[in-house]
Amino acid sequence: MSLRRLVAVALIPVALLASACGGDGESFDDDSLVVYSGRNENLVGPLLDRMKAATGLDVQVRYGDSAELAAQILEEGEETRADVFFSQDAGALGALSRHRMLAPIPQEALARVPAEYRGSDGTWVGVSGRSRVIVYDPRTVAAPPKSVFELTDPKWKGKVGWAPTNASFQSFVTAMRVISGEDRARQWLEEMKANGAQTFSSNVNILNAVDEGKLQLGLINHYYWYEKVAERGRNGVPSRLAYLPAGDPGALVNVAGVGMLKASKHPEAARKAVDFLLGTEAQKYFAETTKEYPLISGVPAASGLPPFDSLKGPDVDLARLDSIEQTVALLQDVGLV
Structure with missing residues (x-):
């Protein structure tokens, strides 16, 4: 069984697998920036609504579980309609990066975030901690x-x-x-x-x-x-x-992060979307609304949270959390998923 098929079988429910293969008839407008979001709509929906002004395009969002959406993108391959993948965690982004599905993020965007909170190959970047x-x-x-x-x-x-x-x-x-x-x-x-x-x-x-x-x-x-x-x-x-x-x-101190798909129909708008999520408006939203830690300098965390630099997570490279297939296989073997 191919690795892509293993991921899909492991992570995508039957109904969603049908969707990935076009079974549900879902379509996106050609002139829209399409975001696959593993972040909950209640958490980030208002923020993604604001992305329209930043990118100059209408923004359409497919919400779902990060692992399932990553598997769906692998299943869709070069035919994916996703321009941007907004993941709840670094692992799903790392899995797509390992399968060479993500495009390089401009260096000026990467440089806004500490190295430990972005992909070592420059194809994804954390936006909140x-x-x-x-x-x-x-x-x-x-x-x-x-x-x-x-x-x-x-x-x-x-x-x-x-x-x-x-x-x-x-x-x-x-x-x-x-x-x-x-x-x-x-x-x-x-x-x-x-x-x-x-x-x-x-x-x-x-x-x-x-x-x-x-x-x-x-x-x-x-x-x-x-x-x-x-x-x-x-x-x-x-x-x-x-x-x-x-x-x-x-x-564990993890990040929600973003990557741009190589197959994007709107690469320039995808870059603007990344810039938006790393901009002051979005970083304040994460701090004030979702109570996550902003990752760029100059934007403070919400009142009452422990300082970000006081969090002492395990010494692990977030890029090494890309072995999501093995984790899901383990959870399945133990009978938990």
């Missing part, structure tokens, strides 16, 4: 774990939530594979499953379950909690966050 955290219920948890490896302890049996189909979770597992080895990652997944980890479809659902007292702990990205606090106030969110110590895979 986030940290993996443990969300916990202080009403029932006096001291949260100091490592994700502690979550397999019997005292947490049935009390931990995770989202195995989520792109950020899969990137975290990939980081664990890279840092600790395939066997250790498999062992952790199997022990978590045996310990009754509860499966959710999203970070938001995990957070809500903790706040509602239905769950004691969960693995999420930091910004979901800060968004909820901004909406409901500090007293309206019972849960708390635990940032894990340096070196722990559960402390």
Whole structure:
């Protein structure tokens, strides 16, 4: 089986695979900039609406899971209608880069972002940062774990939530594979499953379950909690966050990022889209609206967040998170996706 087919079979549901092959009749206007977005529409829809003025073209967006969209682009190949891929995580971008689907990003755009948050080959660039955290219920948890490896302890049996189909979770597992080895990652997944980890479809659902007292702990990205606090106030969110110590895979600092497709029908507009996402307007949006970390200098993070340079994630090159196929194969083998 070809690697492209392996990715598609592993990651794309049957209905979406039909769509990738043109089965659903979806079409895009020839004079539109088409963005495949692995970011949730509720998070970034208003920002992508503003992209129209920056690119000079109408902007049409296909939303979906980052891994599924990356697999769809591989399936579509040179016939893809995507001009820009806006991914929730670095791993999906790295996978497309490895398959030579992405065009080089202009150096002046790359230079706005620290080297550790962009592709080493210059084909993708991070536009916002986030940290993996443990969300916990202080009403029932006096001291949260100091490592994700502690979550397999019997005292947490049935009390931990995770989202195995989520792109950020899969990137975290990939980081664990890279840092600790395939066997250790498999062992952790199997022990978590045996310990009754509860499966959710999203970070938001995990957070809500903790706040509602239905769950004691969960693995999420930091910004979901800060968004909820901004909406409901500090007293309206019972849960708390635990940032894990340096070196722990559960402390992974990842990025949402963007790449331009080689097959783009509008390469100049695609470059303008990248410039827009790395511009002050978009970076302030990430800071103020989605509560992520802006990656360009001169734009501060939202009030209340730990300083970005204080986050001590594991020492892993984000470009090495491109082995998404192996991670999904592992999750399938363990029976989690």
